[in-house]
Amino acid sequence: MQVNNIKVAFIGLGVMGFPMAGHLQRHGYPTCVYNxxxxxxxxWCDTYSGTYGITPAEAVADADIVFMCVGNDDDxxxxVYGDIGVLANMKKGSTLVDHTTTSAELALELAQVCERQGLSFLDAPVSGGQAGAEKGALTIMVGGNPTVFSNVEPVMNVYASAIQHIGSYGSGQRCKMANQICIAGVLQGLSEALTFAQSADLDIEKMLNAIKHGAAGSWQMENRALTMAEDSFDFGFAIDWMRKDLGFCLEEAAKLGVNLPLTEQVDQQYNKLQARGYGRCDTSVLIKQFDTDTKPSSST
Structure with a gap:
């Protein structure tokens, strides 16, 4: 039953987009999807009782806001473009919101194209993974016009626990890059700490209980440390995707003249792990850099 006057479309029904679009439909925003x-x-329609379009253009025909969450810049x-792309059929005055983690350059490109067509645009990458999407507890980092953000924020709230407007176009993507840099560093430190603790014959669970509430604590420690110690790495965000994101970080840093030695180190380790067959394992598999296994463990 429709309870909102705002109609939305959602493009991309991967592990993130499927539940995100579902939250919109369940909160009364008539949602048309494309995959x-x-x-x-x-x-998705069987699950959430929404509608779908055969093409992106068909899906966005009546939408006031079009959300996208796909894989990379090319996706x-x-x-977006072409005779069946979303820009071919978005109505004047509507807003395009890109939740995909992309380059900042793409965000600027889309903002310019949308402006020429009388549309608004926000770059709005998310953090929180599949679990966050399913629980409606994502963190969203947004770049774009603050007035447009204010209009769209209440709609995004249905699948977010935290939303922050960062600044102008591209700043949402650059904030996501900073987020990924932090994650890379935390996982490297956690991998080294666990390897050290195991070598010292410490009780890992007791060690973590002793330190996780202090200055060393982090989301990664709380949610991934024990599974890392148990050699289990099947928790969503794969290193194949992390390497894509770290590539954006390193490219942007080079343009800014900034050196990111730890990020480069972690990216290189992930590259080696991909070569060993761990590409679809989650990012906590970074700890495997310290062993000599040549094949993914059976737990993956």
């Missing part, structure tokens, strides 16, 4: 694999769109361009 490259039509069967996924049909499954975004593939659903």
């Amino acid at each position: 490259r694999t039509t069967g996924k769109a049909e499954a 975004v361009r593939s659903v």
